[in-house]
Amino acid sequence: MKYSSQMVAKPYFIFALILLAGEILFGVLMGIQYMYGDFLFPLIPFNVLRMVHTNLLIVLILFGFMGATYYLIPEEAERELWSPKLAILTFWVFAAAGVATILGYLFVPYATLTEVTFNNLLPTMGREFLEQPLPTKVGIVLVVVSYIVNVTMTVLKGRRTVITTVLITGLIGLAVFFLFAFYVPDNLVMDKFFWWFTVHLWVEATWELIMGAILAFVLIKVTGVDREHIDKWLYLIIAMTMVSGILGTGHHFFYMGAPEYWLWIGSIASAVEPLPFFLMVLFAFTMARDSKIKHDNKIALTWAKGTAVMAFLGAGVWGFMHTLAPVNMFTHGTQLTAAHGHLSFYGAYIMIIFTMISYAMPILRGRLHGNCAKAQKLELSSFWMMNIGMLGLTLALTAAGIVQIMDLRMGTELKGFMESQESIQSIFMIRLGFGLLVFVGLITYFASFFVKEEA
């Protein structure tokens, strides 16, 4: 570690991992309630489990991004962080707000929660992924703004690199598009239209910039390839992201009340969206091939390559599967959507955080050459367990989606939703099995932190 203020990244990383354990635990609980409707009911109804699951996901990614940023910014800017104190303060504020929100979901009926959190003043709650009470949403804005100020001040006073510029652009985009979470028109179609400004323009535009910047940073560190080369790749990747991802928002406007031209624009633009993810695969593997150094932290490079591959599968392949309007007509809002949601979020945003943690955490713990071989071996087995688990879970959901589409939307002998779902219990059982494998993989990953260093 070159700068002592990089240390503030550590609590962010640790907390992100704890939230991930919570997320997956709730995923498993949902997987059970999917088949046995009386499980946990009426104690925790499905919508509450789901809110906890998806909100933990979003918050843990934000924690991961923040940790990654606080680690890499001082090194890139070649100076200490502008205000380490502010970074620690916002950590506690954000952690407290996050925990309070989850406890609120679990212990207060949602309708009551809306009443006690001033939702009547400015209704923003009860929309997918953006269920947070108003005070939490305002808290997120404050935390994110203070984080951006901290990072920007550091960079302004220090060295500017392509990585920092791209990262900060991504962060500002993240903040700006979150503001649409506060705009809830009475017209459902208008509401949905702008809801996607937050959701799609996060995962398929601004977060991709952040992901690209983090990936580029880790690749520079573990391969020693010169910066000029890395910068070119990074620009190319984010150029493709912007060209495809912004108008690609149109793939959500096919069948929700928006005009017909989105059928064309959304299909064409989003058909290009896999390209930046494909470039990330080329990027990671080319840099690994052209390595100038033999870094002892081998597992960090494995994660970097894995991230590129899994993100390409989840976002690129599974995204493309349903992104053309005539196909989406039949797949819209089915288990196939859930399949894509899982592999894309995991492959891109959970794995980039693993990549960064895998590289930075040993250094933050004083192990400048990475963890010992034994710990890396254990981490590698967790890498495979989690990847195979997520892939299996995704394939199961894909099968479930296909059956659902055949039952409900094809031919003349249609089945009802509930009847169709009951007929695919066995597929949901397989999904649950792979989900448990992911959970075991995560526990194994945690265990790798506790392997004793050889003296």
Place this chain on the structure above:
Amino acid sequence: MTERITKSMAKNIYYGGGMFALLIFIALTFDTVQQIPKRSNQGQMTESVVAGKALWEKNNCVGCHTIVGEGAYFAPELMNVFQRRGAGDEASFKAYMQGWMAAQPLDIPDRRKMPQFHLTPAEVDNLSDFLIWTSKINANEWPPTIEG
């Protein structure tokens, strides 16, 4: 392939292409916002419909159901429940909804459960009006079948 592309070329595609895409997106956003009122029959969006939407959000219905194809996949699509359960007749759909909401949770072992929300009959009517209004949105022929 990437050998022939220089860093400054890539940078220019990023800024130029990004700006271009953003400008088109903003222009189309303005146009879409103009068209949505007509496509969604905003004129028929009565106070009851608006109250129904607020109840839909307040009770987080979207945490189990999809509506116009978005939401959760635990429970049926509700954009066309008006046609499915009310055969397109407002009075019979409203009667059905009163019965349905009061009967939750259904006492069938291991079936996925919908919670009891303790809504008043007037509130259930608001939700019905909201769902009836939603069923008439011009969503380019979606959903493909009555089962949603």
